[in-house]
Amino acid sequence: MPAAHSATVRHPGSDESTPLIGRHTGNGEERDHTYHDDIQHSAPNTPQSIKNFLLSGWINLLLVAVPLSFASHFAGWGSTADFIISFIAIVPLASLLGDATEQCSIKVGQTVGGLLNATFGNAVELIVGILALVRGELRIVQTSLLGSILSNLLLVLGCSFLAGGLKFKEQTFQMTAAQASSSLMVLGCSTLVIPAAYRASQLDGSLDRERDGALNLLQDLGKKGDISGLLKLSRGTAIILLVCYACYLLFQLRTHHYLFEDPSEHEEEEAKMNIYTAVGALVVVTVLTSFCADYLVGAIDEFAQDYKIPKAFIGLILLPIVGNAAEHVTSVWMAAKGKMELTIGVAIGSSIQIAVGVIPALVIVGWIINQNLTLFFENFETIVLFISVILVDILVSDGKSHWLEGAQLIALYLVIALAFWFTG
Numbered sequence: 001m002p003a004a005h006s007a008t009v010r011h012p013g014s015d016e017s018t019p020l021i022g023r024h025t026g027n028g029e030e031r032d033h034t035y036h037d038d039i040q041h042s043a044p045n046t047p048q049s050i051k052n053f054l055l056s057g058w059i060n061l062l063l064v065a066v067p068l069s070f071a072s073h074f075a076g077w078g079s080t081a082d083f084i085i086s087f088i089a090i091v092p093l094a095s096l097l098g099d100a101t102e103q104c105s106i107k108v109g110q111t112v113g114g115l116l117n118a119t120f121g122n123a124v125e126l127i128v129g130i131l132a133l134v135r136g137e138l139r140i141v142q143t144s145l146l147g148s149i150l151s152n153l154l155l156v157l158g159c160s161f162l163a164g165g166l167k168f169k170e171q172t173f174q175m176t177a178a179q180a181s182s183s184l185m186v187l188g189c190s191t192l193v194i195p196a197a198y199r200a201s202q203l204d205g206s207l208d209r210e211r212d213g214a215l216n217l218l219q220d221l222g223k224k225g226d227i228s229g230l231l232k233l234s235r236g237t238a239i240i241l242l243v244c245y246a247c248y249l250l251f252q253l254r255t256h257h258y259l260f261e262d263p264s265e266h267e268e269e270e271a272k273m274n275i276y277t278a279v280g281a282l283v284v285v286t287v288l289t290s291f292c293a294d295y296l297v298g299a300i301d302e303f304a305q306d307y308k309i310p311k312a313f314i315g316l317i318l319l320p321i322v323g324n325a326a327e328h329v330t331s332v333w334m335a336a337k338g339k340m341e342l343t344i345g346v347a348i349g350s351s352i353q354i355a356v357g358v359i360p361a362l363v364i365v366g367w368i369i370n371q372n373l374t375l376f377f378e379n380f381e382t383i384v385l386f387i388s389v390i391l392v393d394i395l396v397s398d399g400k401s402h403w404l405e406g407a408q409l410i411a412l413y414l415v416i417a418l419a420f421w422f423t424g
Contacts (some may be wrong), residue, residue, distance in 0.1 A: 165403025
């Protein structure tokens with residue numbers, strides 16, 4: 001599946017882009033180091049930095065939900081209040097987390113900045129995943145990560161194609177470095193298909209066992225700690241994927257960084273925060289996000305039971321909204337401005353990070369804390385992911401987009417959401 005240049009962290013009210021890999025000149029040469037010095041010299045003071053940070057976008061109005069989330073948890077307002085308020089609170093925190101990462105990456109140079117964006121690009125998904133893993137919510141971990149991939153590939157890309165297509169008859173985007181991104185996304189998808197095929201080969205063909213296989217397997221592994229062949233396969237595959245992801249970052253950051261440049265982008269990033277405030281903000285927002293995510297995950301069971309909402313639907317559809325809302329809005333806004341390379345970079349770049357970075361990382365974390373998370377997803381989920389990757393591959397292979405392609409992606413996402421509502 002061809003992918004755009006580099007993954008980009010974007011938020012309403014921020015500058016045009018912050019590439020995953022940092023910035024370089026189009027000819028493959030790194031720009032002069034005086035740029036970094038100029039930014040450091042011109043960075044605003046701490047009060048101005050805090051003001052710029054908190055007023056970076058309209059979505060920060062939802063920050064009022066953060067103290068309410070703490071109040072709901074400690075005052076015992078109930079699981080419904082915990083879930084809804086924490087859900088709302090994480091949306092602006094995710095946006096601020098991206099802003100803080102963006103400002104830090106401006107000041108620390110191209111390589112370190114690229115690593116920062118790679119690390120914190122999907123920080124909310126990683127935090128929610130770890131907290132759910134600690135609580136033994138293995139299905140929530142799996143469905144939320146799968147949902148993030150599908151949300152980026154189908155909903156974000158679909159809305160972007162649709163928004164851009166309503167303004168422009170047809171939009172084009174460059175296919176530079178498409179092969180590298182495409183092969184890595186296919187690899188990430190394949191690593192979920194292989195464990196499912198392995199598990200199917202171990203079953204005796206019983207319809208009952210096939211129906212209950214994934215859920216019972218996860219429960220049995222979690223209770224008994226049985227180190228099965230599937231666990232060994234998943235953990236070995238996770239290590240290999242993390243090595244592949246490190247190689248991909250090296251490819252983007254060092255050896256072939258010039259391939260990921262957008263030749264239309266020449267404006268330098270403006271520092272809106274000094275380095276000390278940016279680092280402090282990154283730490284504070286990460287801590288607040290962790291607490292709110294913990295309250296959110298802790299309320300899922302009761303919330304799902306009270307309102308008869310399938311947990312798979314919560315993980316696949318609702319939780320991805322938490323971490324990606326601000327990024328989704330800005331991606332659509334960029335597409336409406338004709339910047340399709342940036343939009344595709346966000347959608348496919350985030351999907352790659354989750355499929356090849358976050359998912360295997362959580363498998364390793366589960367191994368460490370004795371929670372037996374595997375790469376085995378239910379057959380239905382594996383098929384859904386495979387179909388989504390194929391459709392996106394077909395639609396972006398010609399380097400052009402229009403509104404009808406966006407409508408097709410959104411339609412598939414809605415069908416998947418409907419299916420998980422009834423099968424969850």
